[in-house]
Amino acid sequence: MIIAILVLLFLLTPKEVQAIQTGIVLNEIFAPTVSDWVEIYNKTDSEINVSEWKIEDTATTPIKVFSSGTIIGPRGFLVVEVASRLNNSGDIIRLVTKDGNEIDIFEYTAIVPNKSFARLPDGSDIWTEADPTKNVSNGEGPPKQNLIQKTGFITLSEFMPSPAGGSEWAEVYNPNTFELNISGWKIDDIDGGSSPFTIPTDTKINAKSYKVFSFSSKLNNSGDSIRLLNPSGSLAEKYDFSDTQKGLSFAKDTKGAWQLTTSPTPGSVNKITFAQGALGISLGTDDPTNPRNTLFGVEGENTNKPTLSNQTIRNYIKGPSSNGKVAGIAKLVNENNKLSTLAIAAGVSFILTALVWPILENKLWKK
Structure with a gap:
């Protein structure tokens, strides 16, 4: 009975709302100045705790590690000031949980002066070059000509x-x-x-x-x-x-x-x-x-x-030789074969010497 009560109390005790993979996203990135910033967005209707989450780029040290108790409200924004950390010639920004799971990533190859990279509308799959809207909604939708296709490389x-x-x-x-x-x-x-x-x-x-x-x-x-x-x-x-x-x-x-x-x-x-x-x-x-x-x-x-x-x-x-073997490799194999043959011959000679010498020595000693 006591165990049943304890289990019931555990189930009824309020718990922290844990972040879900689709709940938090990178929402806007501003990189053209010495006052760069990254904005993240809570797409859900619940608070999400992002304690010890990280924002990373291509450097080994994280841009930001969120302190314990950091919570983003429903449909809320959180801006991280990163000084001049983001590279104008291109960079990769990642959002990572405290367990090391990558939640979101954005990569760009060059900045546009006085423009940010933003999801329009907030939290959508569409990125665009836009006028910065730091810590507020990016708006409903971008002009068609400003749409950014997904970033990648060739x-x-x-x-x-x-x-x-x-x-x-x-x-x-x-x-x-x-x-x-x-x-x-x-x-x-x-x-x-x-x-x-x-x-x-x-x-x-x-x-x-x-x-x-x-x-x-x-x-x-x-x-x-x-x-x-x-x-x-x-x-x-x-x-x-x-x-x-x-x-x-x-x-x-x-x-x-x-x-x-x-x-x-x-x-x-x-x-x-x-x-x-x-x-x-x-x-x-x-x-x-x-x-x-x-x-x-x-x-x-x-x-x-x-x-x-x-x-x-x-x-x-690269390339095979005229006899069908790979040029450069065949020569190496031949050299290795020669070395192996010499090693075997030396070993056989040593064994024979060890076996025959006592007999010869005994006969010579008797003489």
Whole structure:
């Protein structure tokens, strides 16, 4: 009986309203000044406790950790002043619970002077460039021309520096699950080389799709770099390649490694058929089937969404030799085989010596 009463009291005791995943969102972000701020919004009709929640960006230290007892009222706003913490050239803002669960995220590639990024109406899925409305409602709906499609990024997937005929070309890949406007992104060669090719206004690329751009005399056949720059001019990806072969393209395989292939596939999934080796250095991140970690532009995935801060340099020796073995790997295998043979021979000699020497020593001693 006592246990039943205690259980009943526990069930009837008022408890804190816990945040639900869809209840709190990033609602407005203002980044163009030294007085940046982030606004979050409670979409529900109940109070929500956000104690120890965090607002984070790409830095290792959180922008803000909410103190114990922080509550946002029904349909209420909470503004966090962040000084000049947000980057004008692009940043990622995350809302994270005290347990480390990511509740909301917003990414931008460049700021618009005197404008904020805002959800219109409040808490909706539509982001727009708007006049700042700090700590108050953003309004009912944006002008159609100001609508911002979901933010995302693209990656290099394949390029042809030495075509057998026609123009040079480069292919980009949209790893996101939504259509993306890629106007203003740039494809360039080595820093300080030719002028970059700018992707034209209102160019869109479908989700998980490829788009090819042609240009002339940009990539040097004797070796060069190909770079992908975002609309603000920041480096998104870079690949350095050595001598090219006419009619062969460089394409990413399913692990994101650049390979020289004899089967160019502009506008579609890459097909790697090996040619004689090429050496290159790849700077980049991610995998194309994972929107948070995607730079490969091929089917299949690697799940590492490295950000710019943890980019890696990879060296690759590519292509099969004439006997069907992979050039560079076959040589290594042969050398290892030689070492293994020597090691085995040395071991056998040692064992034989250990067995025979006592017999010889005994005979010699008797003499």
